[in-house]
Amino acid sequence: DVKVTQSSRYLVKRTGEKVFLECVQDMDHENMFWYRQDPGLGLRLIYFSYDVKMKEKGDIPEGYSVSREKKERFSLILESASTNQTSMYLCASSRDSSSSGANVLTFGAGSRLTVL
Amino acid sequence: GQNIDQPTEMTATEGAIVQINCTYQTSGFNGLFWYQQHAGEAPTFLSYNVLDGLEEKGRFSSFLSRSKGYSYLLLKELQMKDSASYLCAGMDSNYQLIWGAGTKLIIKP
Numbered sequence: 001d002v003k004v005t006q007s008s009r010y011l012v013k014r015t016g017e018k019v020f021l022e023c024v025q026d027m028d029h030e031n032m033f034w035y036r037q038d039p040g041l042g043l044r045l046i047y048f049s050y051d052v053k054m055k056e057k058g059d060i061p062e063g064y065s066v067s068r069e070k071k072e073r074f075s076l077i078l079e080s081a082s083t084n085q086t087s088m089y090l091c092a093s094s095r096d097s098s099s100s101g102a103n104v105l106t107f108g109a110g111s112r113l114t115v116l
Numbered sequence: 117g118q119n120i121d122q123p124t125e126m127t128a129t130e131g132a133i134v135q136i137n138c139t140y141q142t143s144g145f146n147g148l149f150w151y152q153q154h155a156g157e158a159p160t161f162l163s164y165n166v167l168d169g170l171e172e173k174g175r176f177s178s179f180l181s182r183s184k185g186y187s188y189l190l191l192k193e194l195q196m197k198d199s200a201s202y203l204c205a206g207m208d209s210n211y212q213l214i215w216g217a218g219t220k221l222i223i224k225p
Binding site: 004040041042043044045090103104105106107108109110 | 120124149151156157158159160161164203205207211212213214215216217218
């Protein structure tokens with residue numbers, strides 16, 4: 001069964017802490033994405049990556065960075081967590097971007113982050 | 117600007133039919149996706165439309181009208197397990213997804 005695995009389901013951190021959210025996929029997908037999901041809003045793209053060591057800013061990259069050292073792993077980093085980063089974070093992957101139909105996303109179960 | 121609109125919440129009865137509408141405005145268009153998300157779980161892919169018309173998959177069907185910027189998801193023979201949020205997403209000319217806020221579907225016995 002193909003899978004996107006996020007390392008932590010629930011995290012509680014303090015303002016100013018550095019936070020790492022890890023995501024691993026076992027489908028040999030080229031593309032990986034980080035979204036945040038907040039009530040009443042659509043999924044908002046933070047960063048994405050089309051290849052190892054490549055990263056592209058999404059719609060809301062401020063306060064976040066990412067790392068993709070290996071094809072299967074995509075990490076989201078909050079350098080100094082703030083209360084407005086309290087949210088559900090969803091990682092996703094897709095096969096490639098060469099055609100629309102190949103862009104079906106497989107999501108992880110999410111990481112719910114609370115920043116106090 | 118780019119925008120996806122869908123109702124916030126809908127209620128339907130077990131065994132009935134429900135239609136969830138979605139209107140979209142995107143810069144260019146490369147298809148319309150529907151995902152299902154149960155509470156506390158990951159969104160899962162339901163359907164993809166890029167040409168006008170109806171695509172049927174068992175109890176679920178999805179319709180697209182590109183001229184009207186409109187899609188709907190039709191769920192037949194509703195079951196309690198269909199209680200979930202349904203996310204509509206349009207793909208723009210850069211293959212980027214624009215997401216709606218989701219429609220929470222409540223099924224009553």
